[in-house]
Amino acid sequence: MTQNILELKDVQKRFGKTEIIRGLNLEVRKGERLAVIGPNGAGKSTLFHLISGRLSVSAGEIWFDGDRINGRNAQQIYQRGLSRSFQITNLFSRQTVYENILSAAMWAQGYRYTFWKRISQLQPLHDRAQEVLELIGLAARRNVSVNLLTYAEQRALEIGMAVAGGGHTILLDEPTAGMSRGESDAAIELIKTVSTGKTLLIVEHDMGVVFGLADRVAVVVYGQVIACDTPENIRANAKVQEAYLGVKKDQKKGVVDGIA
Template sequence: MTGWLLQTEHLTKRFGGVTAADDINLELPRGEFHAVIGPNGAGKSTLIGLLAGEIAAEAGAIRFDGNDMTRLRADRRSRLGLARSFQITSLFAEFSALDNVALAVQAHAGHSFRFWKDARRDRTLREPARAALAGVGLEARADTRVDRLSHGEQRQLEIAIAIATGPRLLLLDEPMAGLGPEESARMQDMLRRLKSGMTILLVEHDMETVFALADRVTVLVYGRVIASGEPAAIRADPAVREAYLGEQEARGHG
């Protein structure tokens, strides 16, 4: 039994000639807030896909709580306690916000071969779902259809769904994508609250969030880890500055 909740060993994935994940070794201890940054096309979403089980690894291994889960399907990984949010909002559009979260609860409440009772009146599903909605500040929108929620609310709902599965590890794929400054600030507060009591792997473009929240940061470039360490060390790392931060700063001031 190791102290790591998540470990990857030599994780590799190629798409045609492009190596999207190149020999990635990651180690997340329990309770860590770990951020992965990198320029566009660095393989951040591929990494999330590999960890969540949507993309099959070509080589290497993924260990979760000491057990090999490299070959497990996405739904099995979810039931082991791994949850994810999507970079491009991925919800059940014609269902209410509460229905969306209740489905996530249902997935973890035994099998769904229950054919007769009205699931929308099942308090063992609805109450935890309401609690998860309240956790992201959406309780007032519980009965609103998802396609009528604002983009910011949909991003919050993404998180609520992930939390409702009761995960031990949360994979967040750019939760700030497309948010305005005010919504970003609210999302950042929410992530800060999540931080206590959960292990989180955050993929994010928004540097301010990353450096404000992360215990450790890993930098990916062309599918390869070029640096990994505490935020201050990453900020000072010349290779990182050249590959990523500098470029962004230059763009920001230009």
């Protein structure tokens, strides 16, 4: 039986009287790539905030790698092996590519950007930073200031910073937003590379990216998962077509082929 690395059980999140996540249930299998899709305002980013410890749940349980993690802070969850692109919210634009990756590796080890430490003595962190640079294809740009990178390079760097800590589960929130088709295709290959042997949970609006990456797709509407299945079955799911795509059940299937 396939082991679940992440389980959300009747998770709820309220801001005052406003319900954002409403009894959401989701299981993520170890080693799979699962994409979360849904209309704007469905609660996808809030869901990621709950999983990564940036927000606390109002009710329900979140289990990660066998332990209940709701109530733990982002640093504690990160150190258990869950990396997220939003763990470090912004690139350090005045620093080099290498310094950004090194900072992320330091944060994962609990140094919290304490640059006064003698980081020259932390050789394993330097080795990890160089490994990540090669993985994301930016080794030749290591000494370039971040503000001189192209947009696609900056997004690649953000992905690199998310994986620099060596976590076995990666959360990426719309990593291809704002990219051209060619840039998105390159990003798909990069994400496949960095997630090899790991578990990937990704929020993404670009259906080309979703169907190019995902083993399964979870559809979130009004704070609940209404379907979670293979891309092919999600594409054919009438409930998904109506709730997510605004397509009525009696419309022809050709109308919804645009999600491929």
